[in-house]
Amino acid sequence: MAKEGADMTEETEYMIDKNVSKEAENVESSGDAKEMRAVVLAGFGGLNKLRVTKKAMPEPQDGEVKIRVKACGLNFLDLMVRQGTVDNPPKPPLVPGFECSGIVESVGENTTGFEIGDRVMAFVNYNAWAEVVCTPVDFVYKMPEEMTFAEAAAFSLNFVAAYMMLFEVANLREGMSVLVHSAGGGVGQAVAQLCSTVPNVTVFGIASCFKHAAIRDSVTHLFDRNVDYIQEVKKISPEGVDIVLDCLCGENTAKGLTLLRPLGTYILYGASNMVTGETKSFFSFAKSWWQVEKVNPIKLYEENKVIAGFSLLNLLFKHGKCSLVKSVMDKLLCLYDQKKIKPVVDSLWALEEVKEAMQRIHDRGNIGKLILDVEKSPTPLMASDSTETSEAGEEEEEPEGDNDSKERMPFIH
Amino acid sequence: MAKEGADMTEETEYMIDKNVSKEAENVESSGDAKEMRAVVLAGFGGLNKLRVTKKAMPEPQDGEVKIRVKACGLNFLDLMVRQGTVDNPPKPPLVPGFECSGIVESVGENTTGFEIGDRVMAFVNYNAWAEVVCTPVDFVYKMPEEMTFAEAAAFSLNFVAAYMMLFEVANLREGMSVLVHSAGGGVGQAVAQLCSTVPNVTVFGIASCFKHAAIRDSVTHLFDRNVDYIQEVKKISPEGVDIVLDCLCGENTAKGLTLLRPLGTYILYGASNMVTGETKSFFSFAKSWWQVEKVNPIKLYEENKVIAGFSLLNLLFKHGKCSLVKSVMDKLLCLYDQKKIKPVVDSLWALEEVKEAMQRIHDRGNIGKLILDVEKSPTPLMASDSTETSEAGEEEEEPEGDNDSKERMPFIH
Numbered sequence: 001m002a003k004e005g006a007d008m009t010e011e012t013e014y015m016i017d018k019n020v021s022k023e024a025e026n027v028e029s030s031g032d033a034k035e036m037r038a039v040v041l042a043g044f045g046g047l048n049k050l051r052v053t054k055k056a057m058p059e060p061q062d063g064e065v066k067i068r069v070k071a072c073g074l075n076f077l078d079l080m081v082r083q084g085t086v087d088n089p090p091k092p093p094l095v096p097g098f099e100c101s102g103i104v105e106s107v108g109e110n111t112t113g114f115e116i117g118d119r120v121m122a123f124v125n126y127n128a129w130a131e132v133v134c135t136p137v138d139f140v141y142k143m144p145e146e147m148t149f150a151e152a153a154a155f156s157l158n159f160v161a162a163y164m165m166l167f168e169v170a171n172l173r174e175g176m177s178v179l180v181h182s183a184g185g186g187v188g189q190a191v192a193q194l195c196s197t198v199p200n201v202t203v204f205g206i207a208s209c210f211k212h213a214a215i216r217d218s219v220t221h222l223f224d225r226n227v228d229y230i231q232e233v234k235k236i237s238p239e240g241v242d243i244v245l246d247c248l249c250g251e252n253t254a255k256g257l258t259l260l261r262p263l264g265t266y267i268l269y270g271a272s273n274m275v276t277g278e279t280k281s282f283f284s285f286a287k288s289w290w291q292v293e294k295v296n297p298i299k300l301y302e303e304n305k306v307i308a309g310f311s312l313l314n315l316l317f318k319h320g321k322c323s324l325v326k327s328v329m330d331k332l333l334c335l336y337d338q339k340k341i342k343p344v345v346d347s348l349w350a351l352e353e354v355k356e357a358m359q360r361i362h363d364r365g366n367i368g369k370l371i372l373d374v375e376k377s378p379t380p381l382m383a384s385d386s387t388e389t390s391e392a393g394e395e396e397e398e399p400e401g402d403n404d405s406k407e408r409m410p411f412i413h
Numbered sequence: 414m415a416k417e418g419a420d421m422t423e424e425t426e427y428m429i430d431k432n433v434s435k436e437a438e439n440v441e442s443s444g445d446a447k448e449m450r451a452v453v454l455a456g457f458g459g460l461n462k463l464r465v466t467k468k469a470m471p472e473p474q475d476g477e478v479k480i481r482v483k484a485c486g487l488n489f490l491d492l493m494v495r496q497g498t499v500d501n502p503p504k505p506p507l508v509p510g511f512e513c514s515g516i517v518e519s520v521g522e523n524t525t526g527f528e529i530g531d532r533v534m535a536f537v538n539y540n541a542w543a544e545v546v547c548t549p550v551d552f553v554y555k556m557p558e559e560m561t562f563a564e565a566a567a568f569s570l571n572f573v574a575a576y577m578m579l580f581e582v583a584n585l586r587e588g589m590s591v592l593v594h595s596a597g598g599g600v601g602q603a604v605a606q607l608c609s610t611v612p613n614v615t616v617f618g619i620a621s622c623f624k625h626a627a628i629r630d631s632v633t634h635l636f637d638r639n640v641d642y643i644q645e646v647k648k649i650s651p652e653g654v655d656i657v658l659d660c661l662c663g664e665n666t667a668k669g670l671t672l673l674r675p676l677g678t679y680i681l682y683g684a685s686n687m688v689t690g691e692t693k694s695f696f697s698f699a700k701s702w703w704q705v706e707k708v709n710p711i712k713l714y715e716e717n718k719v720i721a722g723f724s725l726l727n728l729l730f731k732h733g734k735c736s737l738v739k740s741v742m743d744k745l746l747c748l749y750d751q752k753k754i755k756p757v758v759d760s761l762w763a764l765e766e767v768k769e770a771m772q773r774i775h776d777r778g779n780i781g782k783l784i785l786d787v788e789k790s791p792t793p794l795m796a797s798d799s800t801e802t803s804e805a806g807e808e809e810e811e812p813e814g815d816n817d818s819k820e821r822m823p824f825i826h
Contacts, residue, residue, distance in 0.1 A: 087715055164676075168584070168676060169676065169719060171581070171584045253710060261732075262727075262728055262732035262734055263577075263581060263582065263728070263734070263737075265719075268710050268711075268713065268714050269714070270714075293710075294707035294708060294709050294710070295707060295708045295709075295710060295720070296707050296708075297666060297681050297706075297707070297708060297720060297722060298681075298722070299722070300681065300720065300721060300722030301681050301682070301683075301722030301723065301724050302500055302722065302724060302727060303722065303727070304722060304723060304724055304727055304728050304732060305721070305722060306582060306678075306719060306720070306721035306722075307708070307710060307713065307719070307720055307721075308678075308713060308718070308719035308720075309710060309711070309712070309713030309714030309715065309716065309717060309718060309719075310714065310717060311714050311715060311717055314675075314715060314716070314717055315675055315676070315717050319674075319675035319717060321675055321676070324676075
């Protein structure tokens, strides 16, 4: 673990390198000029599988853009990647991260539309959490002038996902109602803002109590996730709601479905329940993820209901929908220019602070998006430091709590 | 069964009355002036459970319209009602039928918007197959001047269902593709016409081979239901289609889902497979209906797919969406006035010919809608007549074929 002090970065890397896997060592054998810092996941498991290390500098291939990264988005999905609970993850060691912002450093052959020095945001199929990343031009978008790098890194995934769920999968129109779980999270805040661009939309938000003061103005009604929100929503809207956005999965799916009014759409866009403390090992994660309750189409028929799944990353990297996403991004940037939407940044973290940042998401502590700020130095630890690294195996208890006593003070934006 | 000849109607009724159930007899005890002809389903089962008999004339209640019926729509759902395979059917004896057209004969207290003599079409929660019907004013719509009663009876259910599935549940837009099963049926033809109102929509139709010549122009590509249409569609559109409309259910649901492209919507709007000859008894119908393959939401998430159920009758009579349906009807009548859509009537049948009409739907013989024409006299039988009535029990073989030898020649429109 990192030590206090201004020059801790080098020391952190040195210490972490001792634990680095063989594959990663080979990559690091290249010369200094061709190296970059990156967050590496050495194997699936707990926070202890993450370290900052040096990796070979990537070079842009045909049709790719090379980006000097300024900021990266940290998503719940990254926690699932860490635990290996996503579908077909690459073999570790791997560099996590699906989105970043930065400056174009060079472009590959047959790459048009971008020039060196362009400020851009981009989707990346892994590898975003590094100083430099290369990604196909189809996944790169120019940033508006007034947008900061942190905002840009907070923008792409959350707003594109929120927009596509509301307007492409469901068909949000005037007078409708939307229920969003994790209303304080990155997607939740994007959903709330996008709903406010349509007249007379009611937003029911679910969030932990301690977030209520901060996000009360962003939604119409706010409920504690620990109360029986089904009953609370029904008190206000006995017929139910038109759209349920559920990133939780598991037992809440059936509950959410009962809240749908006829012709309503239930959208499952993640499975963050799978990364809570209740199911702790990799094995039980995977098990509960795959054993989610199935839906009877006949029930949908009788109740006039719609159930949808939405995975933006699959849409981009497996389903080839980048031109559709590009058209959505254009609409979103238009709304940003009109100041109708603005990404909410929870906090900025150095690459070396990725574990604490992940812990904050795990604990549902964030309001808006967590950003890895590549140029940021780690913030001094708050409490007594420890260099111990938990070596918990994949089948053992989660080591999520192992740094409770040395929580950092993030830079709250 | 009916005899040949012009005055057969009275004789038919007389003969059928011998078999009528006790409840129906009680109803018929009222005076002649207060009676009307109606199709009565004496109990759930085969065609032999249907008869034309006299029933007490209904009178409009508060908020209701009394309609002198001219034509009624016959739908696949009516076959399911006959067999008792719908959810919570009323206790027989009952008068089937969910839609009709006719002339307003009187209105109940607090019924505004309609006057005696208005030409109307209406949804009815059962009881449509009669000379007179009363239904709440919310389910009644004025007919365009140039629309015939047969067209009106063919219009409501099919076009409202097709419109809502394409534009409310899915979000049909320019350039999309639609797969429709039973392309030759009433809903299928409505779907094809509505798709043609949107630029550049590709319609893949599935229909029995013998219908192909008649409906080829209504769709872009036409496939025989007996070939491997999944492969055929994929040859033309490797990525799949945007919308699958499935009235078949059962084993085809999984097949249809594989045809969906990312962000595509699969809509289950009926279950006509449940009324084919393969599963013959009431019990096995019900069993297969309820044992349809369930859908894993995680699979929807990974594949970015949407599955929806759509039941217009539940929407109207259980879910209270009559004002939404009214707004859809307004749009449809606008398209009708612009001559962009026009209901396809397969054939007209007298009330006494309801069994033969049902058999025609059962055999998938129709192109467009079957209409019960209340003022029509039964057409002379084509072959040797028989007064035998099959008394097949609910658990016995379907008596669907029992009138093969005396098929009528319907009035093909």
